[in-house]
Amino acid sequence: MSIISRIFGKEKIKAATISLVGPPKSGKTTLVRYLTTGEPVLEPVPTTLGIDVRKNAVNISGWSLTAIDTGGQETYRQAFWELSIQQADAVIFVIDATVRESTDPKGFSLMEKQFEYLVKVMPEDMPLLILLNKQDLVDFSPMNIEEAVTVFPKDLLHGRIMSFVACSAKFGQGVQEAITWLIDRMNE
Ligand SMILES: Nc1nc2c(ncn2[C@@H]2O[C@H](COP(=O)(O)OP(=O)(O)OP(=O)(O)O)[C@@H](O)[C@H]2O)c(=O)[nH]1
Ligand SMILES: [Mg+2]
Numbered sequence: 001m002s003i004i005s006r007i008f009g010k011e012k013i014k015a016a017t018i019s020l021v022g023p024p025k026s027g028k029t030t031l032v033r034y035l036t037t038g039e040p041v042l043e044p045v046p047t048t049l050g051i052d053v054r055k056n057a058v059n060i061s062g063w064s065l066t067a068i069d070t071g072g073q074e075t076y077r078q079a080f081w082e083l084s085i086q087q088a089d090a091v092i093f094v095i096d097a098t099v100r101e102s103t104d105p106k107g108f109s110l111m112e113k114q115f116e117y118l119v120k121v122m123p124e125d126m127p128l129l130i131l132l133n134k135q136d137l138v139d140f141s142p143m144n145i146e147e148a149v150t151v152f153p154k155d156l157l158h159g160r161i162m163s164f165v166a167c168s169a170k171f172g173q174g175v176q177e178a179i180t181w182l183i184d185r186m187n188e
Helices: 029-037 076-085 104-122 145-151 174-186
Strands: 004-008 010-020 051-061 061-071 090-096 128-134 162-166
Touching: 010 029, 010 076, 029 061, 029 090, 029 104, 029 174, 051 076, 061 076, 061 090, 061 104, 076 104, 090 104, 090 174, 128 145, 128 174, 145 162, 162 174
Parallel strands: 010 061, 010 090, 090 128, 128 162
Antiparallel strands: 004 010, 051 061
């Protein structure tokens, strides 16, 4: 991992870059907004057109984390995901946990296809966090971790440094757990 350590005055701050990828409208930009403001994101955010490499940095537990927010549409996947991952120390794959094969077959198969692409282009030793987002939409019984484990092919996850976290980027539930997992991997 290419973690950069910098010295700011006497305090040592470690910096890392996190690539956010995943299907369109899964909540990547909402997550960035929640992380940078610490407030619920009640208004919809604009669709990401391409890649957003503005310095979306947050300081947590001695780390300065910069998010690269990547558009989820297929054209942006083809153009930017690999580039986004190449700049990163870890990847978060954000999914809308209410999208199931039975209720939204198109959305589900896009997610599967994009995940297969992701594991092809990301290094095997790069930490991968799969976020099961939109847990606040309880009326849709969003996928929990138990179900997600059956959805993601085991052979694609085998040997990877990875985890699932259920969250709501909109309200922040589970976000702390997600970031803690990533920081723990960085500290290793
Ligand atoms: N209920 C709920 N809605 C969410 C959550 N996260 C995102 N959304 C909504 O989902 C929609 C899409 O969110 P974005 O953050 O723009 O999704 P994205 O993954 O960045 O989408 P692209 O930029 O197109 O790839 C918006 O209307 C958000 O308000 C969540 O945790 N819960
Ligand atoms: Mg976006």
